[in-house]
Amino acid sequence: MTRTRNPEGAITKRCTCTDPDTGKRWGSRCPKLRRPGGGWHPTHGVWGYQLELPIRPGQTRRQLRRSGFDSRDTATAELRQARALLDLADGDHHLAAQIGDLLHACRPGTPLPDRDAVAARIRAGVPASVPTTTGEYLTAWLAGRRGLAEKTLRGYSDHIRQYLIPHLGEIPIQSLRTGHIEAMFTAIARQQDEIRAARASTDPAVRATVKGIRPMGASSTQRLYATLRKALNDAVVKAKLIPTNPALGIELPSGKRPKARVWTAKTVEHWQATGKRPSPVMVWMPEQAGRFLDHAERHDIALYAMYLLILHRGLRRGEACGLRDHDVDLDAGYLTVVQQITTVGYTPIVRQVKSDAGDRIIPLGPKTTAALQAYLEMRRRWQNVNGTSWPTTGLFFVRPDGQPWHPQTISDRFDQLIARSGLPPVRLHDLRHCAATYLRHGGADMKEVQETLGHSTIGLTSDTYTTVILELERVNADAVADLIPRDKPAA
The missing domain is CATH 1.10.150 (DNA polymerase; domain 1)
Structure with a gap:
């Protein structure tokens, strides 16, 4: 006999020799597979196994047949692995058939599915017969x-x-x-x-x-x-599909925020010559910011007050869009940031601000208050013109027809203003950097800057928003030298 049967499958040995009379392969019947004493020949033929697989009602008999093993022990080990996979069904005939499908689909030469991985799929409720990509x-x-x-x-x-x-x-x-x-x-x-x-x-x-x-x-x-x-x-x-996370330990370039740079005369000259910005995050000098507000007031009066508020008080675009009438108290001189209007794709959505720090009260100075009061007067004139078609949105900043501003429109019109003004370019979000820089240089401590901008940590504020305008730093550039007495002026 060339086949050893046991209750859990059969171990076989076969070769590719052919019968000289019929020309057909001997397979497991080849006489060379055995030594004269009855033992297996150590080099002739290869080992394999076969195992009956569970079937569903109406299915015909099917077997798992695998061969090409160098030793009986190797074939036996894989047969035991196949049986261990079937044992995961634990009497569940439907699950046993699924595991049978998985084994039957294994291509020759490929390893059998890992038992622990299949067990994890079963615990997670994932079909055992379909490998999860x-x-x-x-x-x-x-x-x-x-x-x-x-x-x-x-x-x-x-x-x-x-x-x-x-x-x-x-x-x-x-x-x-x-x-x-x-x-x-x-x-x-x-x-x-x-x-x-x-x-x-x-x-x-x-x-x-x-x-x-x-x-x-x-x-x-x-x-x-x-x-x-x-x-x-x-x-x-949660799913217990894999034992460890293969993404851990991947090294990537740092995603730290770029440092803000200032549009000094030298950097403006470089930009005019090359078209390149020194940094993705740029801050205007105060006089440049003033030129922008003057330009916006002349050429986009509908959005002028919003741009001024962002520049004076450092609101995010979505926070300015989402500001409601009852969030703004011009008599008391403050506003409350509670909600924002952002976009998912191009669709505007209304949601609460990101964090408790973002939910904040911001004081308003006299110049900011005056600009917002002038805006409300203009908005009342818009409403009178529109009459009964004026919608009730409850929003503070609206279009001349009373409809909400789309956040992207605000950015697009800002970019258009910059392009026509001749000013060095900044992003709309960079107005927050301007506000932080001006606050800090004006004497505000880091905590006040953090609270005004709505940052959750002071580290974020320190790392991102506190670049001091280089031209204004020159006032203190000789502070140390002035304290050191000299017998005669340095050459």
Whole structure:
């Protein structure tokens, strides 16, 4: 006999020799498989096994047949692994059939599924017979997220759809390794470099290929990494699909915030010559900010008061959009920041401010109050013109027809004003940097700046918003030298 049977399957040995009379393979009947004394020949033939697999009602008999093993022990070990997988069903015939499907689908030469991984799938309620790819898991993970802000959910969705599934989606999550993730970030970095090169090209046709495409910076890459890390943490802790998180320990460029720089005469000259900004975050000198407000008052009176408020008091764009009439008390000289209007994609959404620190009361000075009072007078004239078609939004800043401002419109019109003014460019959000810088230079301590801007920690304020205007620092540049007496002036 060339086959040893046992209750859990059969171990076989066969070869590829052919019968000289029929030309057919001997298989397990080859006489060379045995030595003259009856023992197995050590080098002739290969070992294998076969195992009956569970079936569903109406299915025909099916077997798991695997061969090509160098030794009986190796074949026996894999047979035991197959039986251990079937034992996970623990009497559940439907589950046993699922595991049978999984084993039957294993291609020759590929390893059997890992028992612990299949057990984790069963505990998580995932069908045992269908390997979970990383893309399938990420899609299910996103669908199961609850209680997230719409913007956060949109960020997760964009990361999964645009980056994670294209690069990692086809890999079984149990097979996902750190090397796969590192390769993804390398490919993304290469793609971003190509986008930057195309945007800087002197060929208009090349620039047109990346029109409207913004390359991903270090901070955006860090956010993508955070999404993947969170999803895989949940695969370990909640779904128990994998034993460890392969995303841990990935090294990426720092996503720290860029330092603010000031539009001094020298940096303006460099920008005019090259078109390049010294930093993504730029701060106007006070006289430049004044020129902007004068220009806005002449050319966009509808939004002038909002821009002035952002520049004077450091509100975020969404906070200014979401400001309500009852949040503003011009008689008492303060306003309360409670809600904001932001966007998910291009859709405006109303939501509460980010944190307890963001929910704040901001005092208003006489000049700011006067500008807001003038705006209310103008808004009343708009309402009189519109009559009964004027909507009741309860918002403080509205369009001349009474409708809410779209946040993107506010940014677009700001950029248009900058382009026509001849001023060096800043982003709308940079008006917050201006406000912080002017506050700090005017004598406000760091705590007051933090509270005005609505930061949760003073470290964030210190790291991001307190660049002191270089031209004004010159007043104190010789303070130490002036204290040191000298016999005669230095040459």
